[in-house]
Amino acid sequence: MIALQNISKWYGDFQVLKDCSATVDKGQVVVVCGPSGSGKSTLIKCVNGLEAVQQGQIQVDGQEVTSKKTNLTALRSRIGMVFQHFELYPHMTVLENLCLAQEKVLKRSRDEAVSKAEMLIKRVGISEHINKHPSQLSGGQQQRVAIARSLAMDPIAMLFDEPTSALDPEMINEVLDVMVELAKEGMTMMVVTHEMGFAKKVADRVVFMDEGAIVENRPTDDFFGNPESDRARDFLSKILNH
């Protein structure tokens, strides 16, 4: 479903991504972790072309993200993305947030868009807030709205960039629960997160990054059971014992 082949990226002289390769098969969940600044956000933004790469190829659902011939806008509409800071549209209500792209991109009628939005908002458990603005919701609620906004597009895969790291601890689980449920339904997911409990529960593979390179890319049990590199071992001991 998602294939990254030897991608490299530079900001000026600084190389953020170093020859990274990874795949996410249909229905798989891949967790990406690693220290701050290791390039996780950059990597995941390359998948739907929000960031351009200078070398290597990226395919999503058989289409070349990196090719000029690809209709990137159309491809993006089929890949959901959830951000660390939610990025809900603050000037719109929850309902409008969910309807905008449905109507403008998928050309759904107002009624179709609204009923889809209502269904998804109910599913993430915030029906009573559907006519509020994002600023009136808690962080956990906002992130669930953001997930619903992505799901409204009927995505073939979902990308998450640290979806819980801006949340107060007591709100993390309400978001993770939604993600676990999605994973169990068979959604293809690539998730940047430090929530190792989530990784153990649903991830098929774990990708560990350091200084722009993919240091480990292994089945979840192997990664946690016996990490190969010192850096991953070090990272795990820090994150699991805090």
Next chain:
Amino acid sequence: MGEFDFSVITNSLPFLGQGLMLSLWLTLLSIIGGIVLGTLLALARLSGFAPLSLTAAAYVNLIRSVPLILVIFWFYFLVPLALGRPIGSFYSALIAFVLFEAAYYSEIMRAGIQSVRKGQVHAGQSTGLNYWQIQRYVVLPQAFRNMIPILVTQGIILFQDTSLVFVVSLRDFMTASSIVARTEGRLVEMYLFAALVYFVICFSGSLYVRRLNKRMAT
């Protein structure tokens, strides 16, 4: 000089009112036109496409370095030449104001657009919205809202600047006041009154801006 006689004002209210309407109407249309054109200029400048952004930057810098009165003159003489027929002082003044103010509004809108987080654009892109849809539904509404106080302040300046249209013999509020002052020989009363009207309008605008700022700060 004798005593003050404020009856000249009440007697010529309809005449002054017409002048005021012209000033306000010209201000309103120029604000709308200036913001629309200014927003397009701001988008051009931020487009990342060099020919477009350089052209927009050159335009903005050129306009900002000439006096408004000169621009009003230019268009009064140039537009009829370009079109081959006269379009009247009002429209030539309006075009001049829109083109002039657009340079200032574009700087304001540019700051407004830059005040919108990059993540908002990413969110729009990731749902498949195209560039224009993202600007139209996501970025510009927020940019505009963040900049309302400054846009209104610029509108107040614009309102004061409309008094320059006397150079193309348009009868705005200031010109109307001068005419009454001279024909009736009541300079002091009329100019006091004119100052009062400008003060009231501009000061209420400023109060409105202050209230907006307070509301946005909380």
